[in-house]
Amino acid sequence: MISTRALTYRYQSGPELFFADTEVAQGGVLLLRGASGSGKSTWLALAAGLLTPSSGQITVADQAMQTLSRLASDAWRAKTIGFLPQKLHLSAALTVHENLAMAQWAAGQSQNEDALRHALTALGVDHLAQRKPAQLSGGQAQRVALARAVLLAPKVLLADEPTASLDDESASAALSLLRQTAERASATLVIATHDSRVASFFSGHVNLQTLFCTTQPA
Numbered sequence: 001m002i003s004t005r006a007l008t009y010r011y012q013s014g015p016e017l018f019f020a021d022t023e024v025a026q027g028g029v030l031l032l033r034g035a036s037g038s039g040k041s042t043w044l045a046l047a048a049g050l051l052t053p054s055s056g057q058i059t060v061a062d063q064a065m066q067t068l069s070r071l072a073s074d075a076w077r078a079k080t081i082g083f084l085p086q087k088l089h090l091s092a093a094l095t096v097h098e099n100l101a102m103a104q105w106a107a108g109q110s111q112n113e114d115a116l117r118h119a120l121t122a123l124g125v126d127h128l129a130q131r132k133p134a135q136l137s138g139g140q141a142q143r144v145a146l147a148r149a150v151l152l153a154p155k156v157l158l159a160d161e162p163t164a165s166l167d168d169e170s171a172s173a174a175l176s177l178l179r180q181t182a183e184r185a186s187a188t189l190v191i192a193t194h195d196s197r198v199a200s201f202f203s204g205h206v207n208l209q210t211l212f213c214t215t216q217p218a
């Protein structure tokens, strides 16, 4: 479950952002919509514990994020959150396979080769396992980052524009994997998106909510 109350964030040399109160049940899907610059990525960073709220509360998987220290939040994130950020943050020095193995290690899990292969295969990038990120196309890198995000069957999946550089077939595979992974683990899924394909894909979901971000106070 994720809930927010009177949540705001002010960048040091940027705008103050205000977010409407939200409550998403465990297993629910939340779409973050809104114009470019309206705060969707910021909301995800707050939910992932990468940013600390300026005021208000955000609780993610029973954890009040505003009370976590930076160190505790890193450990909590590795175990709890599957995060697909807009900038993919794949380690350039590591192969695709090593990038995923490192995510398992960071979460304190022993290497699970089956899970790793399954995640890469489901997204059609298993043949790229020995490549370095610089040797991937934009869409391939995005699918590898998505495989890493779903690898640990996290309780919360956060995806920032997961279909941005994907063609229809790859977008559909990526959304299916996000949905299946979330359903298998009863995870809460949050997707920030401009892409109308995402809204159409989830339109029949029984537990779907949409949060429209604006730069105005809620």
Ligand SMILES: Nc1ncnc2c1ncn2[C@@H]1O[C@H](COP(=O)(O)OP(=O)(O)OP(=O)(O)O)[C@@H](O)[C@H]1O
Pocket (backbone or CB within 6 Å): 011, 012, 013, 014, 015, 017, 034, 035, 036, 037, 038, 039, 040, 041, 042, 043, 192, 213
């Ligand atoms: N590090 C930063 N310092 C200052 N301002 C920032 C910083 N990061 C983001 N902002 C500003 O905060 C606002 C919200 O940015 P954010 O990236 O959350 O929006 P978004 O809705 O995800 O945008 P997009 O759809 O273009 O990805 C924007 O006005 C942006 O310029």
